[in-house]
Amino acid sequence: MNPVISRTDFPDLNLLKRGKVRDMYDLGEHLLMVATDRISAFDVVMLDPIPDKGIILTQISLFWFEMMKSVVANHVLTGEVDEFPRICRPYAASLRGRSLLVKKAVPLPIECVARGYISGSGWSSYQQSGEVCGIRLPTGLRESDRLPEPIFTPATKEEVGIHDINIDFEETRKRIGPELSERVRDLTLTLYRKGAAFAERKGIIIADTKFEFGLIGDELILIDELLTPDSSRFWPQASFLPGGPQQSYDKQYMRDYLISTRWNKTPPPPPLPDEVVRNTRLKYLEALKQLSGSSHGL
Numbered sequence: 001m002n003p004v005i006s007r008t009d010f011p012d013l014n015l016l017k018r019g020k021v022r023d024m025y026d027l028g029e030h031l032l033m034v035a036t037d038r039i040s041a042f043d044v045v046m047l048d049p050i051p052d053k054g055i056i057l058t059q060i061s062l063f064w065f066e067m068m069k070s071v072v073a074n075h076v077l078t079g080e081v082d083e084f085p086r087i088c089r090p091y092a093a094s095l096r097g098r099s100l101l102v103k104k105a106v107p108l109p110i111e112c113v114a115r116g117y118i119s120g121s122g123w124s125s126y127q128q129s130g131e132v133c134g135i136r137l138p139t140g141l142r143e144s145d146r147l148p149e150p151i152f153t154p155a156t157k158e159e160v161g162i163h164d165i166n167i168d169f170e171e172t173r174k175r176i177g178p179e180l181s182e183r184v185r186d187l188t189l190t191l192y193r194k195g196a197a198f199a200e201r202k203g204i205i206i207a208d209t210k211f212e213f214g215l216i217g218d219e220l221i222l223i224d225e226l227l228t229p230d231s232s233r234f235w236p237q238a239s240f241l242p243g244g245p246q247q248s249y250d251k252q253y254m255r256d257y258l259i260s261t262r263w264n265k266t267p268p269p270p271p272l273p274d275e276v277v278r279n280t281r282l283k284y285l286e287a288l289k290q291l292s293g294s295s296h297g298l
Helices: 053-068 086-095 120-129 169-176 178-201 252-260 274-292
Strands: 014-018 022-026 030-035 076-078 099-103 110-117 146-152 204-216 219-223 232-236
Touching: 030 053, 030 086, 053 099, 053 178, 053 274, 110 169, 110 178, 146 178, 169 178, 178 204, 178 219, 204 274, 252 274
Parallel strands: none
Antiparallel strands: 014 022, 022 030, 030 099, 076 099, 110 146, 110 204, 204 219, 204 232
16 A cells, blocks of 8 residues: 555645645646545545545546547646656655646636436435426436436536535526537536446446536646546446445445434544545445556555
């Protein structure tokens, strides 16, 4: 197991921001994106990191970015630390496996969510109104049922500690304009279908996932992470049984533990038992192994 990195501190580099998981550094022409071992739930960062999580997320993202570049360009320049600018060299040991040198882009102010199954906040919304983000769904769906077709269900992008809010397509059009809204909707559904079909062949159901896009001039590209257990619901196909919650390779296991503590979903979060930390790491690692065919030495 590699050293746990909950937070990076590189004095010679210009820290741009700390997200829920990633620390971003401005290197001038490009950005350095470092995936730490932090983990969040209900938009709150936990006190306890998950060992190797940042490496697992980075390797899964690299796998998908390579596969999806025929669909849409992305922000990755390289994940090889030896190819990073010279100023990064003193920190190579901390960066290896968990960091990307990426292009600078202007992030869109929405999260682009695709759902192929009814779960999570989508299930809650459906129970209340029969709709998700303004999309009317068939009556009689059970929790975790596969939808007739994947749907685009965008959300606002809020600051750390504030819950993202699901919005409908009309609100998306108001926020980013009609033409861009249609482009990201169509790309979101295309990427989801391609990723879900591949994962299904590997024994994983991707129930839903979140994409983030950015603009470099007029060019729309994929940014952030891609089809990871942090941004998606991954279910083992072998145990899939609609009608309730599913076993998972993602952080739903940790969320379920937190719900059992009756935590009110506001900071500070409760500590995570060693067993929850250990099992969460194993679930993430299993997703990496099944998708890419390699554990990358973890």
